[in-house]
Amino acid sequence: MTQGSATPLPAPKERRRLREARALTQAELASRLGVSRSTVRSWETGRTTPRGRKLEAYVRLLGVGTTLSDDAVSGRQEGSVPALVGAGAPLPSRENRASEDRTADGAEPAEHADRGAVDKDRDRDRPGGEGEWGDADQDSAVREPSLTPAQAFDALYAFAAPALVRQTYLLTGRRELARESVERAFQLAWYRWPEVAVDRDPAGWVRATAYEYALSPWHRLRPRYRHPEAPPAGGSERALLDVLLTLPPVYRRTLLLYDGVGLGLPETAAETEASTPAAANRVLHAREAVAARLPELALPEDLHRRLTELGSAERLRAAKPRTVRHHGEHRARQWTRAAIAFTVLLIGVTALTLRTAPDHYEAPLSPPETIHGLPPRSAPGPLSAEELVLRAKLRSQTSSGPERLVPDIR
Structure with a gap:
């Protein structure tokens, strides 16, 4: 069955946003559809198509038939993006996360009669398997027009940049540094777009890059970041x-x-380059530190809500995607020219060194x-008349010399 025009299937990122807007987790949606959570994850990442x-x-x-057109238009605007990426719905409690992890590990949903049904759905999602991947992938490739690299980058930027600026502000407490970190991360993403475009989570790739740049210790040496910024207006x-x-x-x-x-605990540990137990201990210690200063935020749900409110209270706006791409390309050209000039200078210095x-x-x-104790060396003076006559006489003799100088054999 092909996808009809009456029920268009949104883009993978839009599918996730619509699910979160209805406060549905991947496990709940998979349970209602009678598929595994990995299948829903594949749909939302674009690897497979239902x-x-x-x-x-x-x-x-998802409610696409009634709200897709309005949501798709408003979702591209800055104000409609959730305050935190992936946080459009309230954060599930630890018990709900544990149940989701159990479902992802292979526990059967309520609608499945046995584990074989889950494995069968999972096998259909694999490349080369039966069902969705083979024919549906070709149909979706024909139905969904391909985007140019600039259009795909702009879509990713419009989806992730506004929320990422708010996250980086919570990470650093500086508005200018948050905007600069996000712009640098997206400039690097545009420079490495062939690599980022095929990544499983491009928004996560950009988020990790922005966090690394924002937390760099070299910013404290920059004059513009030596003085603290104005704190938020609200006391809380x-x-x-x-x-x-x-x-x-x-x-x-x-x-x-x-x-x-x-994010889940394994995803958090992977992004912070730590083991899962280490990430869990960091979360617990951080929660204890926050609860010790602010007892009203002892519950994770309250902490999540306050983090969202804090990020949304500041007027943080990101630059336009076209501006980011232009600045990234300009920066890349400058670095390329600087590298060429340095190489030419190095070659010239090497040639001059070899020449001289x-x-x-x-x-x-x-x-x-x-040297002391020796008489000074004196040059010979002019010859006297007798010496001149003797020198002439000696020169006039035969080569064997005068007779008086020839030894007598007898």
């Missing part, structure tokens, strides 16, 4: 930001990813020294 009755049920649960927001900034950077980042963005350097070894001359 078809047949699964497509109709999926579109109906100022207190929460002060508590966050007192945490170590790695604890602050882990808490923001887990309780702010809403000595090609053989010359022993250095010893410094002169004065």
Whole structure:
């Protein structure tokens, strides 16, 4: 069955946004559709596409027929993007996350009769397997027009940049540094777009790059960041930001990813380059530190809500995607020209050195020294008349010399 025009299937990122707007987790949506959570994850990342009755049920649960046109238009605007990426719905509690992890590990949903049904759905999602991947992928490739690299980059920027600026502000407490970090991350993403475009989570790639740039210790040496910025206007927001900034950077980042963005514990550990137990300990210690200063935020749900409110209270706006691409290309050209100029300068210095350097070894001359106790050397004076006559006589003799000088054999 092909996808009809009456029920269009939105883009993968839009599918996730519509699900979060209806406060549905991947496990709940998979349970209603009778598929596994990995299948829903594949649909939302674009690796597979539903078809047949699964497509109709999926579109109906997302409410595409009634709200897709309005949501798709408003979703591209800055104000409609959730305050935190992936945090459009309230963050599930630890018990709900544990149940989702159990479902993802292979526990059967309520609608499945046995584990074989889950495995069958999972096998259909694999490349080369039966069902959705083979024919549906070709149909979706024909139905969905391909985007140019600039259009795909602009879509990613419009989706992730506004929320990412707010997250980076919670991470650093500086508005200008938050905007600069996000712009630099997207400039690097545009420079490496062939790599980022095929990544499983491009928004996560940009988020990790922005966090790394924002937490760089070299910013404290820059004159523009030596003086603190004005704190938030509200007293509660100022207190929460002060508590966050007192945490170590790695604890602050882990808490923001887990309780702010809403990532799972394995994803948080992978993005912070730590083991899962280490990430869990960081989250617990960070929560204890926040609860010690702000007892009203002892519950994770309250902490998530306050983080969202703190990020949304500041007027933080990102630059236009076209401007970011232009600045990124300009920066890349400058670095390329600088590298070429440095290479030419290095080649010129090397050639001059080879041209002027000595090609053989010359022993250095010893410094002169004065020798005492010897008479000075005198030059011979002019010859006298007798000496001149004698010299002429000697020169006139034969080569064998005068007779008196020839030895006598007898």
